Amino acid sequence: MADVKRVCCIGAGYVGGPTCAIIASKCPDITVTVVDLSQARINEWNSDKLPIFEPGLDDLVKQCRGKNLFFSTEIEKGIKEADLIFISVNTPTKNYGIGKGRAADLKYIESAARKIAEVAVSSKIVVEKSTVPVKAAESIAHILQANHRRGVHYQVLSNPEFLAEGTAVKDLMYPDRVLIGGELSEEGNRAIMALSNIYQHWVPKDNIITMNTWSSELSKLTANAFLAQRISSINAISAVCEATGADVSEVAHAIGTDSRIGPKFLQASVGFGGSCFQKDVLNLVYLCECLNLPDVAVYWQTVIEMNEFQKRRFARRVIEALFNTVTNKRIAIFGFAFKKDTGDTRESPSIYICKYLMDEQAKLAIYDPKVDHEQMISDLTHPSISDNPTRVQELVTLTKDPYEAARSAHAIVICTEWDEFKDYDYQKIYDSMLKPAFIFDGRMILDHKQLQKIGYHVETIGKRLSDDVHTGKSTSVP
Numbered sequence: 349m350a351d352v353k354r355v356c357c358i359g360a361g362y363v364g365g366p367t368c369a370i371i372a373s374k375c376p377d378i379t380v381t382v383v384d385l386s387q388a389r390i391n392e393w394n395s396d397k398l399p400i401f402e403p404g405l406d407d408l409v410k411q412c413r414g415k416n417l418f419f420s421t422e423i424e425k426g427i428k429e430a431d432l433i434f435i436s437v438n439t440p441t442k443n444y445g446i447g448k449g450r451a452a453d454l455k456y457i458e459s460a461a462r463k464i465a466e467v468a469v470s471s472k473i474v475v476e477k478s479t480v481p482v483k484a485a486e487s488i489a490h491i492l493q494a495n496h497r498r499g500v501h502y503q504v505l506s507n508p509e510f511l512a513e514g515t516a517v518k519d520l521m522y523p524d525r526v527l528i529g530g531e532l533s534e535e536g537n538r539a540i541m542a543l544s545n546i547y548q549h550w551v552p553k554d555n556i557i558t559m560n561t562w563s564s565e566l567s568k569l570t571a572n573a574f575l576a577q578r579i580s581s582i583n584a585i586s587a588v589c590e591a592t593g594a595d596v597s598e599v600a601h602a603i604g605t606d607s608r609i610g611p612k613f614l615q616a617s618v619g620f621g622g623s624c625f626q627k628d629v630l631n632l633v634y635l636c637e638c639l640n641l642p643d644v645a646v647y648w649q650t651v652i653e654m655n656e657f658q659k660r661r662f663a664r665r666v667i668e669a670l671f672n673t674v675t676n677k678r679i680a681i682f683g684f685a686f687k688k689d690t691g692d693t694r695e696s697p698s699i700y701i702c703k704y705l706m707d708e709q710a711k712l713a714i715y716d717p718k719v720d721h722e723q724m725i726s727d728l729t730h731p732s733i734s735d736n737p738t739r740v741q742e743l744v745t746l747t748k749d750p751y752e753a754a755r756s757a758h759a760i761v762i763c764t765e766w767d768e769f770k771d772y773d774y775q776k777i778y779d780s781m782l783k784p785a786f787i788f789d790g791r792m793i794l795d796h797k798q799l800q801k802i803g804y805h806v807e808t809i810g811k812r813l814s815d816d817v818h819t820g821k822s823t824s825v826p
């Protein structure tokens with residue numbers, strides 16, 4: 349098993365696609381096939397317009413596709429031919445039955461494992477790449493072993509992914525660490541070495557950490573929980589800043605220079621989004637409840653609650669500043685993706701800000717440089733966001749031009765930190781808006797002094813910029 353020649357990855361998503369593109373580009377001696385149930389997704393991977401936007405990914409895929417990188421719906425063929433199989437399918441939060449709203453839905457993982465057991469005719473290393481609850485690898489191993497053919501043996505490894513969207517290529521190219529968990533046995537070690545050898549084509553050996561499977565699985569959930577907790581912590585402090593006159597950027601800088609705390613992930617915002625933070629923290633909460641650790645579960649649950657609070661709080665500030673009513677007011681929403689440099693909108697805070705404003709019957713003009721309009725409508729008409737899709741269509745205008753979005757608007761709300769938002773001609777935008785013209789900078793990216801000079805009423809997260817004549821809040825601490 350030491351020399352892996354053929355890799356198959358089940359799941360051609362945000363993780364499977366970029367991860368395999370890097371492996372193919374760094375290991376010309378390995379053939380990598382990414383398989384998926386979705387013909388549409390595979391067609392896109394084989395086209396000029398990839399299904400996901402990631403800086404640097406197009407070039408990487410073009411460089412290897414058709415040589416040692418293949419995208420296909422022939423799942424059985426991919427499995428049969430591979431020595432090593434990544435399972436990189438989605439593990440969303442369960443929306444039915446036991447654990448609804450918290451537990452990870454493992455049905456895609458299980459069906460991938462069953463498919464491997466059904467078709468494999470030679471031994472395989474099966475690598476759990478998806479983020480899963482602790483002990484999922486054990487369940488995968490159980491399914492594989494219960495269905496194995498004579499002479500076919502499996503080793504199951506945990507190899508969680510730490511890439512972030514928008515920087516996936518860089519993160520995969522220069523990972524802080526690669527984590528591999530496996531069985532503590534001779535066979536297990538051989539499998540760990542085989543996977544480690546793939547990564548050693550480009551990752552220094554010292555950055556490849558090996559450990560037992562459960563530690564590896566729990567480390568992934570813990571990493572995301574800690575990152576999400578930092579954001580919730582700084583967002584909690586942003587509320588204190590707004591109430592006192594302190595500036596959250598200064599506070600973040602002050603604490604971030606303490607080497608024990610560090611400067612990263614201290615950017616206060618409208619709240620965190622993305623497909624994983626909420627899902628994985630909830631997954632951890634559920635795990636703790638199942639392990640009869642209710643106090644630990646409550647501790648992590650508050651990270652989610654603080655995030656909800658931040659999104660609601662920001663929307664409420666917009667409404668309050670606009671004289672306590674946004675009914676029929678045109679509001680330009682700049683940014684719909686959950687962060688810059690991605691077209692992904694999963695759990696984007698922008699969706700919730702839009703929801704709260706639509707609940708107050710505001711008219712929204714939404715602009716995002718990368719998100720398809722179809723996706724925006726699908727997100728805003730989702731039953732969890734609106735029970736009246738026709739009303740959403742009436743309230744929402746989708747534009748391909750930020751200047752158009754802001755024309756005749758009462759306010760601009762920045763929901764995503766796209767770099768291009770910093771470079772607009774805000775004088776021109778101001779001239780086209782209704783007065784007083786408001787900007788709510790939910791990402792703290794604009795030059796607030798300059799905007800005030802133009803005449804805007806500016807509000808941002810974690811800092812008071814304008815007189816609070818509208819909200820009437822006092823700056824004194826009781």
Ligand SMILES: NC(=O)C1=CN([C@@H]2O[C@H](COP(=O)(O)OP(=O)(O)OC[C@H]3O[C@@H](n4cnc5c(N)ncnc54)[C@H](O)[C@@H]3O)[C@@H](O)[C@H]2O)C=CC1
Pocket residue numbers: 358359360361362363364383384385386389423436437438439456457459460477478479480509510511512513623624
């Ligand atoms: N999106 C991200 O940035 C990161 C995601 N992760 C984790 O990686 C996993 C995958 O996430 P994404 O790539 O974002 O998901 P995704 O939803 O973009 O892609 C998953 C793909 O798996 C396919 N699939 C599902 N069941 C299948 C089956 N039985 N056979 C073949 N294909 C199947 C789906 O059609 C879909 O295309 C999740 O567990 C996630 O938590 C981990 C780190 C980063």
Ligand SMILES: O=C(O)[C@H]1O[C@H](OP(=O)(O)OP(=O)(O)OC[C@H]2O[C@@H](n3ccc(=O)[nH]c3=O)[C@H](O)[C@@H]2O)[C@H](O)[C@@H](O)[C@@H]1O
Pocket residue numbers: 479509510511512513514572575579612613614615616617618619620621622623624625686687688
């Ligand atoms: O498991 C996953 O899916 C991934 O989740 C996150 O990556 P991602 O969600 O793609 O993006 P992040 O950069 O972590 O941003 C998440 C959200 O937090 C927000 N954020 C981030 C940092 C910050 O300081 N403040 C802040 O509000 C972002 O705007 C975004 O909405 C982790 O950073 C990755 O390590 C992990 O692999």
